[in-house]
Amino acid sequence: MLCDKVTQSSPDQTVASGSEVVLLCTYDTVYSNPDLFWYRIRPDYSFQFVFYGDNSGSQAADFTQGRFSVKHIPTQKAFHLVISPLRTEDSATYYCAFSTMMQVPRKS
Numbered sequence: 001m002l003c004d005k006v007t008q009s010s011p012d013q014t015v016a017s018g019s020e021v022v023l024l025c026t027y028d029t030v031y032s033n034p035d036l037f038w039y040r041i042r043p044d045y046s047f048q049f050v051f052y053g054d055n056s057g058s059q060a061a062d063f064t065q066g067r068f069s070v071k072h073i074p075t076q077k078a079f080h081l082v083i084s085p086l087r088t089e090d091s092a093t094y095y096c097a098f099s100t101m102m103q104v105p106r107k108s
Contacts, residue, residue, distance in 0.1 A: 004029040008096050020084035025096030027077050035099045036072065036079040040092035050094070051081060 009024035027034065038050040052059045053072050060068060067087075071080040079098075083090055 004031075004098070004100075006096050006098060008094075011093075015086055017088055018085045020082065021086050022071070023081040023083075023094050023096070025079045025081065027079065027096075027098050029077075029098065029100065031100045033074075036070075037097045037099070038070070038079075038081045038094060039097065040094045042092045048092075053079065 005028050007026045007028075009022075013021060013023075015021040023038075025036075025038075027036070033055045036053050038052075040048050040050050042048065048063070049061050050064065051061070051068060051070050053070055055074055058070060058072070067083060067085065069082045071078065071082060073080075079096060081094060081096070
């Protein structure tokens with residue numbers, strides 16, 4: 001039976017502005033090159049694309065301004081989001097997801 005899943009770090013993290021935060025994400029799938037995503041829901045309930053990546057490249061939303069990056073380690077099936085330096089406006093609920101069908105969101 002095929003069982004795909006994503007495991008994220010603790011849902012609640014309190015981190016001081018100006019520091020670095022690493023949001024952990026591991027995935028389990030039989031596919032060798034899934035499309036990996038980070039999204040977030042802000043306190044005003046707006047839904048935003050943050051980051052996309054696969055084994056051949058990546059794409060980030062404009063607001064990330066070089067402060068957001070991903071540690072993609074395919075051998076460990078890891079796709080961790082790094083935010084540094086952290087700003088107050090980064091406060092949100094972040095979600096890691098993957099797909100086995102290519103649908104890269106457009107920057108907005």
